[in-house]
Amino acid sequence: LLKEQLREKYGIGRQTVDDIIGELQKPSRDPRDTYPKPIMQQGVVSFEDLKEGMKVTGKVKNVVDFGAFVDLGVKETALLHISEMSDSFVADSLGVLKAGDVKEFTIIGLDSDRRRISLSLKSATARRGGQNTVMRGRASGDGGVGAPDGCRAAGSARTGGERRPRPSGSDDGTHYSPFAELLKNRS
Known part of the structure; x- marks a missing residue:
């Protein structure tokens, strides 16, 4: 009743x-x-508490072609670029992460002016030594470590794998442009 x-x-x-x-x-x-518990980290409550090299736990909010957006428990959302998702080449970010994944990331960059956070999932050895390996690979004309098959560095495709010598004297920015002569004539 x-x-x-x-x-x-x-x-x-x-x-x-x-x-x-x-x-x-x-x-x-x-x-x-x-509901899943929010990700809270000891001593991290704002952007100013973050430091480069710090390990943080984050939850993937969204995965896009160029990487993933990650919630670290602070106001700003962090970006994990596709090149930082793995020690090896990643062709498709959706094959590595999905929304809702909780991982431990390393902060590799902080832009306090624009309040941007850059993250990495690479191992410490890959972050330290990986860039030198890539540059050596590109210089030899094979496209670099992790480059898709058939990709070559732009300089090596023109010259058959050899590097052009740098011009001496002042560089007006037109030395490597195929349109340099056209641009000079119009000025």
Whole structure:
């Protein structure tokens, strides 16, 4: 009888009244218990608490062609570029991560002016030694470590794998442009 009076007084359905009564009978239950806990890190509550080289736990919010956006528990969302997702070449970021993944990242860059955070999943040895390996690979004309098959460095495709000598004297920025002569004639 009380349920019917409540339905009529508040203009709600029978199921809604039953749900409300059922929830009121469990006073200590928190409906948020079933949701994943927020990622909180000791001593990290704002952008200013972050430091380059710091290991942080984050949750992937969105995966896009060029990388992933990661929630670190601070106001700003961090970016994990596709080139920093693995020690080896990654062709498709969706093959490595998905929204909701929780991982441990390394902060590799902080831009305090634009409040941007850059992350990496690479191992420490790959971050330290990987760049030298890539540059040696490109200089030899093979496209670099992790480059897709058939890719070559732009300079090596023109000259058959040999590097052009740098011009001596002042560089006006047109020495490596195939349109340099056209641009000079128009000025």
